[in-house]
Amino acid sequence: MAQTFTDAEDLVDAVNASTNGGTFIVKNGTYNDFEATFEVMATAVTPIIIKAETVGGVTLTGESHFVFKKSAHITLEGFVIDGVGDNSLIKLEGCNNIRITRNIFELVTEESIKWVYIGGVYNDNTKPFVYPSHNNRIDHNIFQNKTTPGHYITIDGTTDSNDVAYQSQYDRIDHNHFKNNGPRAVNEQESIRIGWSEMSQSSGYTIVEFNLFEDCDGDPEIVSIKSSDNTVRHNTFKSSYGTLSFRHGNNNRAEGNYFFGNGKAITTSPDGATLYTGGIRIYGKNQVIINNYMEGLTGTRWDAPITLTLGDAIDGQSSSLSKHFRAENVLIAYNTLVNNSHGIEIGYDNNNAYSKDLENITIANNLITGSENALVEIVDTDNDQGDNITWKNNLFFPKDNAVLLAGATSTSFDMSEVVNENPNIIFDADSGTWKTSATTPLYSNGVTNESISEDIEGQMRPTSSNPGADHFSTESIRYKPLNSTDVGPDAYEIDDTSESLYLSSIAPFPASEASQNVTITSNVDWTVNNSTNWVSVTPTSGSNNGSIEISVLQNPTFSTRSTQITIEGGNISRTLEIIQGPADPKDGLILINDQSSNDNVSIHYVFAEEITDTKNNIAAHSLDKNFDTQWSGKNIDGEPGEIIFDLGGTYNLQLIDYASTNGKRYEFQIWTSTTGTAEADFSNAFPGESNLVCETNNDVFTSYKLPQVAVGTKYVKIIGFGQPDRPSDWNTISEIEFYSTVSLSTSSEPLQTRILLYPVPTKNQLHIKSLDTPVKNIKIYGVDGRLVLNQDVKMTSSEATINTSTLKNGAYIINLTNENSLNHSEIFIISQ
Structure with missing residues (x-):
């Protein structure tokens, strides 16, 4: 009592x-x-x-x-x-x-x-x-x-x-x-x-x-x-001057912590020191820094989001335990640094007081993006650590006035070490953090000596996952940034014996048929609810820990599609989002300007080229397969400019891939001609639509699939309207590529003069007479590019007959291949 x-x-x-x-x-x-x-x-x-x-x-x-x-x-x-x-x-x-x-x-x-x-x-x-x-x-x-x-x-x-x-x-x-x-x-x-x-x-x-x-x-x-x-x-640091410091000792671990500057101003302490909001400072051996999130921090030198100063002693070589022992055998992986004043800072020597270089530091799979200063800085230039640091599979994305690397004399990054690309992170109002999305890149695990099986939110992290602290997942979230209701005397303490149901992450599916396994960690019976016809799940129920296989059918559309399934167990319901990528609109098409011997695409006419003492942005650069070059031309007297491409033959044009310059929005139209290059010869390939828009990175194409195949196209005209949003009269094409359903002329001249089709137009039968080598294969396409007949033939004489009674009235394209693999294509009409 x-x-x-x-x-x-x-x-x-x-x-x-x-x-x-x-x-x-x-x-x-x-x-x-x-x-x-x-x-x-x-x-x-x-x-x-x-x-x-x-x-x-x-x-x-x-x-x-x-x-x-x-x-x-x-x-x-x-x-x-x-x-x-x-x-x-x-x-x-x-x-x-x-x-x-x-x-x-x-x-x-x-x-x-x-x-x-x-x-x-x-x-x-x-x-x-x-x-x-x-x-x-x-x-x-x-x-x-x-x-x-x-x-x-x-x-x-x-x-x-x-x-x-x-x-x-x-x-x-x-x-x-x-x-x-x-x-x-x-x-x-x-x-x-x-x-x-x-x-x-x-x-x-x-x-x-x-x-x-x-x-x-x-x-x-x-x-x-x-x-x-x-x-x-899993701690949260808000508006605090200073750092989490691994000051002495070895084998320590910082995992899943959140650091927020929250706009706290840089100030000066009573003794004259400058005060910054900071992240993690590291000394000693075998320290592990993983899955931490740092945002809005102002710190530098001692207080940078991740600080690796030099040391004044080496572990095992000094009798004084109060020194700053150099960082050695340290792993810094899967951390996210967003919108800080600085990023990773290396090599500070405290006014030459520290002279011991770092040793065997691994920096892998981190995500850093910001708009000022350097994402990685060698603080004292003479202290670049070079090969003392191994960089693997990091995503660093400088914006605005930020630079990727500063102060380096020997350090530089190749694509296996650091990739400069957009992380496509999104702000999550619920957690108040920037998180990965379905379009955030996936990198292989650059860490070889440490098992990192979950992310900062406690969700499963697969071997190939997003860089940074958060891996995109629809699993339930176990760990969020803390607020005052999560801690202190009135906070609820979770009963570890309560029901639990957790799902491993799932990556977006490709457009083709595919399957993935999802691990279920649970202490209850569970069932799967799925009502989507293009998704199947096996098994649909289980007990305690287990796994399910999720399979998707091929995506026939050119758009990403998504759905959700739910897994319910006890009083818990978890939602898993299934995302499948779009089919490639270029599948089954033929690249016309492929730089082969059959590539005869050229510039027929261009209204302007930007040629100065420092620039040589000529039209031919749009066809050179080099994203580092470009064509630029300025509209004249406010009138839209034109550039005309000669395809070097006759083609069924179906799609154009177009790339412009990074961060700019261009408007244009695509017109095609089957005859000549006079204005009246062209028609708009996208009739009734407003101007097309291209807004890409330098090395990424945007695909424009014509609503109807432009049969028999010889010339393509791009009409440029500049950048109305800025505004600017300048037009730019970094690269352009043309795709057809079936070639009508390229590489076909040796066969063309020796083929006769009759009657034209035809009804129930089409007769083919070869005056030279017998035809081996016949393909017939609709003008929309759809293959409606594919038939091998054995000509015992110079003639063959094709049954066309099942085809509807209209224009078709026949493609003939002889024993020497030479092609002939032409249009014929069916009129029943």
């Missing part, structure tokens, strides 16, 4: 005398100088709970504080400690399995105070320690309004008789709200410090997760990791 107290001494006596656990309640109210020291070893079976009558209902003022010595399996819950004085608010000495939960901490003091401290017993200094601290948890608390040095939380440990320090192990700090830590101190005002320099070779195995940091400005290091084997994951 629970006991209720209003006096600190009575509470201490009762708790310390407990031999069988119990619940000890402090009655709601305000208590001054409530000081309590506990020393009792409870057990997991018979724990002790010390709690406020209601969460937040007990306020402790003055020099109120708690101390736990040589204690275990105790929970302290629900207090508001609004204190003054020179004591830690909660101190753990040689304790394990102590939980500090759902409290609010505030302290007014002029001293450097560690608000919550975990350490050892001062005279327990012979290994193995009798009272090592371990497995403590600090969760769902608020730490606020710190104005003096000291930390909100300090994880320390025990020092042995040889002055070797060992950290408390397996502690967990989660779901806390840290806020308003400032102004900036010179040192020792981190919000969390894990270990210290003399403890850096000790393994802490501390987990810092699901915490929210807001306006934590007190130290250049918001969270300072100074020991080994710790994990910092």
